[in-house]
Every structure is written in C-alpha cells, then in structure tokens.
Amino acid sequence: MTRKQRRGVLIGTSLVVLGVAVGLVLYAMSDSIVFFYSPSDLTAMQAAPGKRFRLGGLVETGSVERDVGTTVRFVVTDGAKTLPVTYTGVLPDLFREGQGVVAEGTLEPDGVFHADNVLAKHDEKYMPPEVAAKLKKQGVWRGEASGPSPNATN
Amino acid sequence: MIAETGHYALILALGVAIVQMVLPVIGTRYRDPQLTAIAVPAAQLEFILIAIAFFALMTAYVTSDFSVLNVWQNSAAAKPMLYKISGVWGNHEGSMILWVLILTLFGAAVATFGTNLPRQLQANVLAVQGSIAVAFLLFIVITSNPFIRLNPAPFDGQGMNPVLQDPALAFHPPFLYAGYVGFSMAFSFAVAALIDGRIDAAWARWVRPWTLAAWMCLTLGISMGSWWAYYELGWGGFWFWDPVENASFMPWLAGTALLHSSLVMEKRDALKVWTILLAIITFSLSLMGTFLVRSGVLTSVHAFAVDPARGVFILAIMGVFIGGAFALFAWRAPLLSQGGLFAPISREGSLVLNNLLLTVACAAVLVGTLYPLALEALTGDKISVGAPFFNLTFGPLIVALLIVVPFGPLLAWKRGDLLAAAQRLMAAAIVALLVMVVVLAFMQKGPWLAPLGIGLGVWLLLGAVTDIANRVKLFEAASGEAWRRARNLPRAAYGGALAHAGLGLVVIGIVATTAWRAERIEALAPGQTLDIAGYQLLFEGVEPRQGPNYRARVGMFKVTRGGSPVTELMPSKREFIVEKNATTESAIHVSWRGDLYVVLGDQLKNGAYSVRVYFNPLVRLIWLGGLVMFFGGGVSLSDRRLRVGAPKRARAKAEAAAAGK
Numbered sequence: 001m002t003r004k005q006r007r008g009v010l011i012g013t014s015l016v017v018l019g020v021a022v023g024l025v026l027y028a029m030s031d032s033i034v035f036f037y038s039p040s041d042l043t044a045m046q047a048a049p050g051k052r053f054r055l056g057g058l059v060e061t062g063s064v065e066r067d068v069g070t071t072v073r074f075v076v077t078d079g080a081k082t083l084p085v086t087y088t089g090v091l092p093d094l095f096r097e098g099q100g101v102v103a104e105g106t107l108e109p110d111g112v113f114h115a116d117n118v119l120a121k122h123d124e125k126y127m128p129p130e131v132a133a134k135l136k137k138q139g140v141w142r143g144e145a146s147g148p149s150p151n152a153t154n
Numbered sequence: 155m156i157a158e159t160g161h162y163a164l165i166l167a168l169g170v171a172i173v174q175m176v177l178p179v180i181g182t183r184y185r186d187p188q189l190t191a192i193a194v195p196a197a198q199l200e201f202i203l204i205a206i207a208f209f210a211l212m213t214a215y216v217t218s219d220f221s222v223l224n225v226w227q228n229s230a231a232a233k234p235m236l237y238k239i240s241g242v243w244g245n246h247e248g249s250m251i252l253w254v255l256i257l258t259l260f261g262a263a264v265a266t267f268g269t270n271l272p273r274q275l276q277a278n279v280l281a282v283q284g285s286i287a288v289a290f291l292l293f294i295v296i297t298s299n300p301f302i303r304l305n306p307a308p309f310d311g312q313g314m315n316p317v318l319q320d321p322a323l324a325f326h327p328p329f330l331y332a333g334y335v336g337f338s339m340a341f342s343f344a345v346a347a348l349i350d351g352r353i354d355a356a357w358a359r360w361v362r363p364w365t366l367a368a369w370m371c372l373t374l375g376i377s378m379g380s381w382w383a384y385y386e387l388g389w390g391g392f393w394f395w396d397p398v399e400n401a402s403f404m405p406w407l408a409g410t411a412l413l414h415s416s417l418v419m420e421k422r423d424a425l426k427v428w429t430i431l432l433a434i435i436t437f438s439l440s441l442m443g444t445f446l447v448r449s450g451v452l453t454s455v456h457a458f459a460v461d462p463a464r465g466v467f468i469l470a471i472m473g474v475f476i477g478g479a480f481a482l483f484a485w486r487a488p489l490l491s492q493g494g495l496f497a498p499i500s501r502e503g504s505l506v507l508n509n510l511l512l513t514v515a516c517a518a519v520l521v522g523t524l525y526p527l528a529l530e531a532l533t534g535d536k537i538s539v540g541a542p543f544f545n546l547t548f549g550p551l552i553v554a555l556l557i558v559v560p561f562g563p564l565l566a567w568k569r570g571d572l573l574a575a576a577q578r579l580m581a582a583a584i585v586a587l588l589v590m591v592v593v594l595a596f597m598q599k600g601p602w603l604a605p606l607g608i609g610l611g612v613w614l615l616l617g618a619v620t621d622i623a624n625r626v627k628l629f630e631a632a633s634g635e636a637w638r639r640a641r642n643l644p645r646a647a648y649g650g651a652l653a654h655a656g657l658g659l660v661v662i663g664i665v666a667t668t669a670w671r672a673e674r675i676e677a678l679a680p681g682q683t684l685d686i687a688g689y690q691l692l693f694e695g696v697e698p699r700q701g702p703n704y705r706a707r708v709g710m711f712k713v714t715r716g717g718s719p720v721t722e723l724m725p726s727k728r729e730f731i732v733e734k735n736a737t738t739e740s741a742i743h744v745s746w747r748g749d750l751y752v753v754l755g756d757q758l759k760n761g762a763y764s765v766r767v768y769f770n771p772l773v774r775l776i777w778l779g780g781l782v783m784f785f786g787g788g789v790s791l792s793d794r795r796l797r798v799g800a801p802k803r804a805r806a807k808a809e810a811a812a813a814g815k
Contacts, residue, residue: 009498014510017551021514024547025521032542035535054538069677070755070764089675090388090755090766093727093736104538 039081087115160210161301167203168291174284178277193280201262221307224300230313232703240324247300278346313733322382330375334440336368341437348486358419370787377780388738390768401443407516408436500570504562511555518547560617582616600669607665614658618651649790656782663775672769679762687769709754725754
C-alpha cells in the first residue's frame with residue numbers, strides 16, 4: 001500500500017465516522033430535545049398535546065394538594081398566568097410552596113400538565129436560571145432574598 | 155492572623171508564578187542557563203506558598219473562625235470535623251485554592267523529579283505551568299479571595315449545603331481536580347514542544363505517566379461523583395447527562411484518547427502532531443469544565459452562587475490559553491517531523507480508530523452540552539438536552555468502539571493480521587454470543603438490546619483475558635514457559651488489560667441496571683407491605699432521631715425474601731438545623747444480584763408515607779469497574795519503564811539533540 005493509499009484509508013474512515021456522528025446528532029436534535037416554557041408562554045402559544053416540555057415557575061402558595069395515594073397536585077405560576085400540574089411520585093426535598101420549580105412532562109387535553117419529573121432548586125440561594133430569567137421578564141423577580149448579611153471587610 | 159498569612163502567601167505565590175512564567179522562557183531564548191535554572195526553585199517555592207495558603211484556610215475552617223467570610227458562609231460550629239475539612243473545597247473560593255494547589259503540586263513534581271528531562275524542555279514546561287498558575291491566582295485574588303474578613307465576627311456560620319455533607323463527596327473534588335489539572339501537564343509539555351519546535355518518542359515517554367496519573371484520578375473522581383449521586387440524590391440513577399457531569403466526562407474521553415495516542419508516539423514515533431493537538435484539546439476541555447461549573451450558566455447541583463464577573467474572568471482565561479495554544483499549534487506544528495509509517499490494519503491503525511471514535515463521541519457530548527447555551531444566546535429559546543439525545547448519539551459511537559477494543563492489543567505494530575487476531579478472539583466471541591443467547595432466553599422483560607449489551611461487556615472482559623493469554627502463549631507453550639512469560643510481562647500490559655476488563659464490568663453494570671431495574675412508588679401506612687424483585691418490605695413506621703447537626707425522621711422497613719429475614723432498612727429524611735434545609739437519605743441493601751434501594755417520601759393526609767423502592771440489578775459493577783480501571787492505571791504506572799523515566803539510550807539521544815541545537 002502506498003503512502004497515498006494509506007492516507008486515503010485514514011481520511012475515508014474519519015469521514016465515515018464523522019458523517020455517522022453528524023447524522024446521529026441531527027436526528028437526535030430533531031427528536032429528543034425538550035423545550036422550556038413558563039405558564040405565560042403556554043397561553044401565548046398552543047402546545048401540542050403529548051409533546052414533552054419543561055414547565056418552570058413558582059409553586060403557588062396554598063396550591064399543593066395531596067391525594068391518598070402518591071399523586072400530588074399543585075399550581076405553577078409566573079406571576080401573570082398559572083397552570084395546574086399533577087405528579088405521581090416522591091417530590092424532591094426542596095420542593096416548597098412559593099419556591100422555584102421545574103417540571104417535565106406533557107400538557108394533556110384536560111388543561112393539566114402531567115409531570116413525570118419534578119426538579120426543585122438546590123439550595124436556599126439557588127434558583128434555576130431558566131426560572132429566574134422568566135421571572136425577571138415577568139417582573140416578579142424579587143432578587144436573591146437572603147438574610148441580613150454582615151458587612152464584608154477586607 | 156492566620157487568614158492574613160494565607161492571603162499574603164497567595165499574593166506572594168502570584169509574584170513567584172510570574173517569575174516562573176517569564177524568566178525561564180527568556181533564559182531558554184537567550185541561552186542563559188542561570189535564568190533557565192530559576193524554573194526549578196520557583197516551581198517548588200510556589201507549591202510551598204500555595205500549600206501555606208491552603209492550610210491557613212483549612213485552619214480557619216477547623217477552628218471555625220467565623221471572622222473569615224468564606225468560613226461563615228460555608229461552615230458551622232456544629233458540623234462534623236470531616237465536613238469542616240472538606241468544606242474548604244466545598245465552595246467556590248476554597249475549591250479554586252485546591253485547584254491551584256494541585257496545579258503547583260504537579261509543577262513542583264516536574265521540577266523535583268524531572269531531573270532526567272532536557273533542561274530546556276523542563277524550563278519551558280515549568281514556564282507554561284507558571285502561566286496557568288498566574289491566570290488562576292489572579293482570578294482568585296481579584297474575584298474569589300477566600301481570606302476576606304468579617305467585622306464584627308458572627309457567632310455561628312451559615313453551614314454547608316447538607317447534600318454535600320457526605321464522605322464520598324468529601325473526596326470527589328480533590329480527585330476530579332487532580333484529573334483536570336493533571337492534564338495541564340500534558341498541555342504544558344505540548345506547548346513546550348511547540349515552543350521548541352521539536353518532539354520525539356522520549357517526549358511521549360515523559361508525558362505518558364503524567365497523563366496516566368491524571369486519567370486515573372479523573373476516573374476515580376467521576377466514579378465517586380456518580381456513586382454519590384446514586385445514593386444521595388435519591389433517584390437511584392448513576393448518571394444523568396447533567397451538563398456538569400458532561401464537563402468532567404469530556405476531558406476523560408479526550409484524555410483516554412490521549413493516553414492511547416501517546417502510546418503510539420512512544421512506541422512508534424508516529425501521530426506526533428495529533429498527540430500534541432489532543433493534549434491541547436484535553437486541557438481545553440478541562441478548562442471549559444471549570445468555566446461551565448463556575449460561571450453559573452448551567453442549572454446543576456454543582457453550580458456555585460452566580461457571579462457574572464467570575465464567569466467573564468474564566469472565559470478570558472480560557473480564551474487566552476485555548477486560543478493561544480491553538481495559534482501556536484497552527485504556527486509551529488508544521489515544523490514537527492512526520493513519524494513512522496503503518497498499515498491501516500495494525501496496532502497503530504487500531505489506536506487511530508480508538509482516537510477517532512473517542513474524539514467524535516466526545517464531540518457529540520460537547521454539542522449536546524453547548525447547544526442549549528448557544529441556542530439560548532442566539533434565539534432566546536430555552537431547551538434541555540437530556541439522556542435521549544446522548545443515548546442516541548454517544549451510544550452508537552461508543553458501542554462501535556467497544557466492539558473493536560479487544561482487537562487492538564492483538565494486532566502487531568506496523569502491520570497486523572486481522573484474521574489471526576479474529577481467530578485468537580474466537581473463544582471470547584463464542585462465549586459472548588452464548589451469554590447473549592442465554593440472557594435472551596431467560597429475559598422476561600426489558601429491551602431486546604439488553605442481551606447484546608451484556609454480551610458486549612463479556613466480550614470486553616474475555617478480550618482482556620485473551621490479550622494476556624496470547625502474550626504469555628498460554629496454550630501454545632509449555633506451562634512452565636507460560637508462567638515465566640507471565641512473570642516477565644511488563645506491568646503496563648497487565649494494566650492495559652485490567653483497564654479494558656474494568657470497562658467490560660462498567661458496561662455490564664450499566665446495561666443490567668438500565669434494562670432490568672424495577673421501581674415501585676406507593677403510599678404505605680405502618681403495617682403495610684410492598685413486593686419488589688422477590689423481596690417483601692414491611693413498613694413498621696417512622697421514628698424521630700437526633701443527629702449531630704440535624705433532626706431526622708427514620709422509616710423502619712423489615713425486608714424478607716421468601717419468608718426468611720434479610721435485613722432492616724432505615725431510609726430517612728434529615729432536617730438540617732443551621733442550614734434550614736432537608737435531605738433524603740436512601741437506604742440500600744447490597745447483594746450480589748443488585749441493590750435494593752428505599753427512599754422515604756413525604757407524609758400523606760391519612761398518615762401514610764409515600765415510599766419509593768428500586769431494585770437495581772448489578773449496579774455495583776459500574777463503580778467496581780471504575781475501580782478496576784483506576785487500579786489498572788496504577789499497575790501500568792508502576793511499570794519500571796515509566797517509573798525510572800526515559801531509559802538511558804533515549805536520554806542520551808535527547809541530550810545530544812539538545813546540545814546540538
């Protein structure tokens with residue numbers, strides 16, 4: 001095999017692998033990506049029933065209802081619009097009324113968002129950036145509400 | 155006073171790092187041996203200074219000195235000692251100090267043990283290391299100083315995120331950083347070689363142990379992180395394709411490729427330009443990982459408090475180092491001579507294929523990680539790219555790689571015989587196929603791909619065995635001869651085979667637990683039972699308990715199997731007093747079949763509790779495999795050829811070359 005042929009084999013293999021990878025990525029992009037919406041986004045647009053997406057906002061105070069089973073109902077609000085959510089399973093530790101939440105699932109024809117995965121913010125200071133950005137846009141952002149912090153000196 | 159000492163040492167270290175960055179380069183440029191020689195003591199002194207700063211911060215944590223802002227924010231008097239210590243790196247500022255500590259440790263190691271390196275190469279490597287230290291020390295001093303004081307000092311601290319108060323997590327960051335930062339050695343060697351415009355097989359021999367050590371640490375760090383996420387986050391999953399996990403996984407993929415390509419360079423003096431490029435890419439990905447975690451652009455457990463100034467600073471560091479290295483590469487790489495020739499079917503060819511598949515798989519992960527960020531910046535749409543994307547893209551590429559792994563070690567250098575290799579692997583292939591058929595026959599549920607995956611894992615395991623058997627001529631020579639060969643086999647051969655076998659274990663673990671996991675979520679009142687995977691769980695009720703810095707509600711479960719008692723499981727919910735935060739502690743029963751995993755949920759209206767129970771078959775193999783890979787790396791690292799550095803002949807040649815320049 002000449003040097004040229006060897007190089008040809010190498011380049012050919014690389015192109016095949018790259019081509020397959022690009023094809024896979026493009027296919028996966030069209031199929032397995034989940035969008036993120038706030039309740040206001042959803043009223044502005046018509047979400048197709050059965051299409052998976054993530055819903056973000058605050059858990060409306062006083063809206064959490066537990067059934068006898070493990071199903072939980074709550075309402076997600078972004079200050080302007082609200083959307084009822086139902087979820088079966090164990091909620092994350094940091095799920096609380098009045099706090100940020102991200103739910104993943106589908107909007108069903110009954111107008112209720114059926115979540116199969118609920119993520120809550122990870123600590124007191126932390127809010128999912130998606131939620132913070134949407135809330136800022138809605139004008140209900142109250143900043144990082146933390147306790148009185150002593151003065152820092154150098 | 156101690157905090158001020160640390161602060162002072164930090165700023166002094168910045169000065170020393172600037173000296174280490176500038177003078178050796180001038181020295182090598184103008185052939186001034188005295189200036190060149192400054193690199194060694196500078197690197198050693200810098201490590202000592204950073205160590206002083208690090209231990210000053212640790213002292214502040216251990217003694218709960220809340221007059222230090224960083225300690226007040228991240229610690230509390232009632233916190234157990236282990237977490238007071240791990241709290242040093244459980245926050246942004248402290249973890250950056252650890253980052254630089256490891257960086258300077260590697261630098262000092264090159265300065266101290268790299269006595270057999272050509273002076274010029276050593277000086278340039280240390281100068282590049284110094285420049286990285288300068289960038290990150292500036293970053294710490296300007297935006298993330300951990301020694302800022304509080305006045306007046308508060309009585310008690312704010313505590314540490316309880317999710318992080320965990321033994322596995324105490325040691326996860328140091329290993330991860332050692333991996334990230336360890337790749338800076340390969341990077342520094344690559345840049346030094348580009349500055350020199352000269353590179354040879356001896357270069358690869360010097361780089362390989364450092365890359366191997368970094369790769370081992372990263373392997374262990376990722377395994378620990380995955381293990382922690384498994385038992386602490388309460389979802390029973392071991393990998394979530396979270397962007398931050400990806401940020402550590404990408405350098406691992408690129409580093410694995412680098413490990414293999416430097417092998418080709420060391421043995422055959424080929425793939426030089428590619429190896430240099432890969433060294434730059436690997437460290438660039440490590441830097442990117444640091445950026446993604448620190449900048450707050452990601453939603454993750456790991457995201458530290460968001461501070462845009464820090465993100466911009468790290469972005470600038472990234473731009474300078476990655477941009478600079480690639481520019482240097484474009485400018486100088488054409489100077490590097492091309493190395494040995496090889497046929498497509500050969501050990502080199504198989505390693506090229508390994509590199510190709512690893513880097514392309516890494517690129518797929520990169521696209522999936524960065525695409526949401528790019529899309530948001532461009533269109534404002536927010537999307538999340540999760541497991542389905544990565545399964546669809548990364549999956550097929552890595553499966554293709556796993557299929558060819560056993561062939562690699564059986565092919566000869568330069569020109570291999572694929573048919574002969576296939577014949578040697580026949581036994582492994584037949585057993586793997588048999589396993590597939592047996593699993594398929596006994597499988598009651600789960601995807602049809604699962605038996606193929608198990609077969610693939612077995613194929614990797616037996617491929618590794620075949621590799622060793624072939625090297626010692628197990629069935630070809632007399633048994634005494636095989637034993638003699640086995641004893642004389644270089645440790646690197648055993649290390650490689652072990653690492654590949656570990657990979658097989660990981661594959662089996664992932665496939666089994668993904669395909670055949672059982673999950674039940676139910677509302678249980680005390681006295682009720684639940685059946686899963688042959689186990690019967692009796693819920694006996696919930697008891698309150700008091701921990702050192704938390705209150706807990708502990709669920710009591712009596713586990714039986716076929717009527718005979720197995721164990722008692724006590725999952726709990728912990729309410730941390732200082733942090734005003736809750737965590738879920740899962741309870742896990744480990745058996746050879748798999749893990750029985752119980753999580754206690756919230757109390758429901760009628761006094762029942764929501765309870766989540768998983769059975770994760772063979773899930774332990776994932777971390778066991780990671781350990782085996784780590785161990786394999788260690789065996790390889792202990793190889794004489796690596797331990798004593800370059801052999802005499804290569805050293806003499808390199809010195810002659812350096813002298814003749």
